[in-house]
Amino acid sequence: MAKVLVIGAGVMGLATAWQALRDGHQVDLLEAAPEPGGMAAHFDFAGDSIERFYHFVCRTDYPTFELLRELNLEDRLRWRPTSMGFYTDGRLHPWGNPVALLQLPHAPLLSKLRYGLLAFVSTRRDSWPELENESAKDWIIRWCGEDAYRRFWKTLLEFKFYEHADNISAAWIWTRIRRIGRSRSSIMQEELGYIDGGSQTLVDALVRDIEKLGGRIHLGSPVQFVTTQGNRVTGAETSSQHFEADYVISTTPTPYVADMIPDLPEDWKQRYRAIQNIGVICVIFKLRRPVTEHFWVNVSIPDLTIPGVVELTNLRKEISNSIVYIPYYMPTTNEKFYWPDEHLLAEGFGCLLRLNPELKASDIVATHVGRLRHGQPVCEPGFAAKIPPVQTPIEGLQIADTCFYYPEDRGIAESVRLGRSMARAIPQPIPVPAPSPRVESIV
Known part of the structure; x- marks a missing residue:
């Protein structure tokens, strides 16, 4: 041996x-x-x-399923219908299905149709080698137009990759769309999983x-x-x-x-x-009441420097209080990566108040701030x-x-x-x- x-x-x-x-x-x-x-x-x-x-687990995570079977843990995998929200123009909107896309106010119909077409094609493609040497920004604008890129993608990329936002691989973005897009029980219903415990x-x-x-x-x-x-x-x-x-x-x-x-x-x-890698800070709140009904909410407004919010308890229902993750992605050269925990917690709770103005400071049960210097590789074209x-x-x-x-x-x-x-x-x-x-x- x-x-x-x-x-x-x-x-x-x-x-x-x-x-x-x-x-x-x-x-x-x-x-x-x-x-x-x-x-x-x-x-x-x-x-x-x-x-x-x-x-979380997606329907196409086959290596996870195989390992769970071999460890006799297959019965510990749970599936839940989940949903997505989109916070823009000062309001929280439902997101992640064709009806929600078409009903989004203020966005031109053509931008919504082109955005939907890109999501549809991305979900159904098994291979897209032409994307390897193209930036996500150029690819999205080519398919969706400048208006849709600005409304639906620009701030998400900027607050995850900062100075690298314009030079992220289209192939990397496509596989993310495909993985989530294929984890559905129907065209209208997203379905994600988790391991019990x-x-x-x-x-x-x-x-x-x-x-x-x-x-x-x-x-x-x-x-x-x-x-x-x-x-x-x-x-x-x-x-x-x-x-x-x-x-x-x-x-x-x-x-x-x-x-x-x-x-x-x-x-x-x-x-x-x-x-290159960028760091990640996860600001976590335990609250006495839920923030939203969604597992995740994309945030697309310039004065909130986060790409989104993940409400774990809208996936793992067995947890009594609401547990919310606010991920801050940024290069570790950014001064914000070294902010004191209390500053990050104050800004993070301010973000949650935008999503749900009924929240109060007394709803906070516990908080946690975790940092990781090498949280996400920067995957440029090529x-x-x-x-x-x-x-x-x-x-x-x-x-x-x-x-x-x-x-x-x-x-x-x-x-x-x-x-x-x-x-x-x-x-x-x-x-x-x-x-x-x-x-x-x-x-």
């Missing part, structure tokens, strides 16, 4: 380790944080266990199975550097010990790779350094050619993070798919045949 070392215990790392163990390898899993799960990890929010960064249910099951299969998980063990000899990986060094390995698979964010693997060729280091191969020039070393899902967006399904494929790329142990019984001749 091969000695396999997996770096990073997010869902991708856990899936990698789990698959490698099932394939007969010996596995150590190193994680810098004190708990496994990465972006899917939970925390206790005034008595409710919820993700630090919200997650949240993503922690999946994380805990993977951890249990990894340990049951003989794998070792080392929490609070950041890797200082990966070791090699003769262009072959030999393991990794932490502050406390050296882990020997025949194969190393890194799932940590690409900005850490160049420093973590000093023996990589310089041109490969530059490829990892060239991948991004596919920018991503290095998973297998590096160092024998036995594979590297991937969330940007390797491109053109798909970050999500548990893609983490599972890529993690398992990296583990399966390791040569499986060759069974040694049992010796044949010796036959002694009788003379």
Whole structure:
């Protein structure tokens, strides 16, 4: 059996380790944080266990379904009819279906029809290679016109990507439209899923199975550097010990790779350094009353610097209070990324008051602010050619993070798919045949 070392215990790392163990390898899993799960990890929010960064399941998340079946968790998947809202012109409107689109006031009919046509075509296309080298802005304007771009897309892109907003890949935006557009029970009804107990249910099951299969998980063990000899990986060094390995698979964010693997060729280091990420801040409120009836609301007004709001309890109905995520995406060079928590909470609650003026400060049960420096890769046109191969020039070393899902967006399904494929790329142990019984001749 091969000695396999997996770096990073997010869902991708856990899936990698789990698959490698099932394939007969010996596995150590190193994680810098004190708990496994990465972006899917939970925390206790005034008595409710919820993700630090919200997650949901779509009808096309087939790798998730397969993994849940293999973990005997298929019965923990729940589906709910959900809806979307759109806050613009000082009002909250229903959104996400043809009737809501046509009934939106003030927008020209032609803009609405062209927007609807783009959503319809995007949902039904399985492949669209022509989009790889086009910007989302140019693509949307070409299909929908300047007016529709300004009304429906401009502020969403600007408050997610800031200075990169005009140079985001059309292929990346298309796959997001397609994934959500295909998660419906009918043309009028969106349908999303979640795992009963949240993503922690999946994380805990993977951890249990990894340990049951003989794998070792080392929490609070950041890797200082990966070791090699003769262009072959030999393991990794932490502050406390050296882990020997025949194969190393890194799932940590690409900005850490160049420093973590000093023996990589310089041109490969530059490829990892060239991948840009933006940060994310999730401001979370627990409230005594709901803000809206929608799971998510797109916000499209210039003086609210957020792309939207996610109301988790309109998906996970078993949670008693209303739990609302306000995601702030921005480059970590932006001064707002370092605002004190109380400033972000004040602005965030002001946004919720715009959506529901009946809210009061006394409705706040609890608050939380979470920050992540590498929350979203910036996928510009031509991004596919920018991503290095998973297998590096160092024998036995594979590297991937969330940007390797491109053109798909970050999500548990893609983490599972890529993690398992990296583990399966390791040569499986060759069974040694049992010796044949010796036959002694009788003379």
